[in-house]
Amino acid sequence: MNRLLKTRELWLALGILAVIVLVTLRFPRFSQPGNLLTIFNDTSILMMLALGQMAVILTRSIDLSMASNLALTGMIVAMINAAAPGVPIPLLIAGSVVIGSALGAFNGILVWKLDIPPIVVTLGTLTIFRGLVFVISGGAWVNAAQMSQEFIQLQRGTFIGLPILSWFAIVVATLVYLLMTRTAAGRAFYAIGVNPTAAVYTGINVGRTKFLAFVLAGAIAGLCGYLWISRYVIASVEVAGGYELTIVAACVIGGVSIAGGIGTVAGALLGALFLGVVNNALPVIGVSPFWQMAISGTAILVAVVLNGRSEKTKGRIILKKAEAA
């Protein structure tokens, strides 16, 4: 099974490489290191969000409220910054993680204690959180002039040649990787995704594990709230509208099974990166950005067809190996 996953990620990486090579053939400057780093930086936020969503999907749940959580948390920290520019930015970042976690915990509590299906809960909070952005802001924007310079500039600084935003993604990815592969909590995400009943018998509290996954997704969404607002320097009700499905798309393309239990950090990162590369390549090769939506839809469908195939052969891994040999 591990081998199977590895090949899937390999194929995805090759796919990304193929897109880069094809575009480079016509526009050599596309694959210059500087541009590739820009793409990585542009995709950092989506990569982090995809990791949070993956944790939730692993437990057979789904979090449709992440984009609204991002918008709400972003608006709150932007308003705090506009009202009190003196508040240190690291404190604001910590605050965004706390607010995001709290919103995620709200989802998690409803799933854990009341046993309401996650899709219903997050469908509700998707609209509630976004509505709250309007309520707290009164529909007004917080724009660049109202934000402090540190608020805007922090993530634009560089450290060992990489923008701070990219470092955020690298650190979050490392932490999630360690959580998934080196801790009992991480293994529990996979365990209840593969077989919830068996997980109970091994002493895993299914509800609490789901709760933790939602808190993790919320914390990441909150952090990305600050990063998104300070990157695009505008906080409004429409921030990241409809982005929840892009996040799910990144996971699906990355081989995370919506049925739970299957998915890796590398896969989710590559899924997000694939969308990032495609979106970045379209304007370069002169395709109207209006094609973006249809292309990501097609990518999701192709990915899910491929995922479905490899998941189906799960019972015949020995044969699969023999075939590959």
Next chain:
Amino acid sequence: MTDTTTTGRQLPDRLDNPVKSAVLSWESLLVLVALAIFIANSFASPYFLNEWSLSDMTFNFTEKALIALAMALVIITGEIDLSVASIIALASTMMGLALQAGADTPMLVAVGVGVGILCGAFNGFLITGLKLPSIVVTIGTMSLFRGIAYIVLGDQSFKGYPVDFSWFGQGYVFWVISFELVLFLVCALIFYVVLHHTNFGRRVFAIGNNATAARFSGVRVDRIKFVLFCLTGLMSGIAAVLLTARLGSTRPSIAQGFELEAVTMVVLGGVSILGGSGTIIGVVLAALIMGLVTFGLGLLNVPGIVMSIFIGSLLIVVIALPILFRMWRQRKA
């Protein structure tokens, strides 16, 4: 109260109760909620209790509710269709293209409905033919269908639909009773009979409760699911005709967010998101409640985005209350 072994698998509990009484209590709760909102509205705004106001109110939900009827059946079988709003966008775009090619009103309707059915069949093929999870497939086709609308239209729009075409969205059959409302009521009746009084309906419930058992008892699970996705496509196509006729134009962003509202109606109507239970009457009542809430708040000049807070809270509260009540009763016992 111990930890549940498997979350969300409480169907056996529910079957232990006499089904009828459970259903009745849910629907009477909805009737009470609807009445309460109705009364609150009439106190809150002097413009509410007026036959034309109430008639306008129905336009708030008819198109979404038409989709919700079919969506209810899909959800009862344990699947979901998130692509319905995008089907509307694609069907409406194709109607616009047909209009530019010189199509007349019957042709426009045929194109809208036909595109809807084709989209539904495409979903159905991917889900039943290739055995893929419906939630992912329809998230994909949601991007794909609306994406095609964006490719065709970009930032443009189609306008200039014929006057007799606009009757579908703006016309009245009799007094204040709009064509949209009549169509919705007729469809609701058909769906009621099909779901609750035919073999087909029993099979839909059977699939939702236990697809494997249903298959072993001779139910053609995949074929029924395929038909249901085509049906959702058909209803989305019809909704596309009504909405396009009502707005008189097509933009690629048409009907944005309809899928979540349709799902909300279905779940609010008492259909279990896990499949296997639900009624058409519940869905119709839920549609009415959502129409009443949004219209009442609209009369009070509450912005649409704030209304969505009410809808979202309504969804969670209405689902959570019975669960809390059950837990409270269990703790007492």
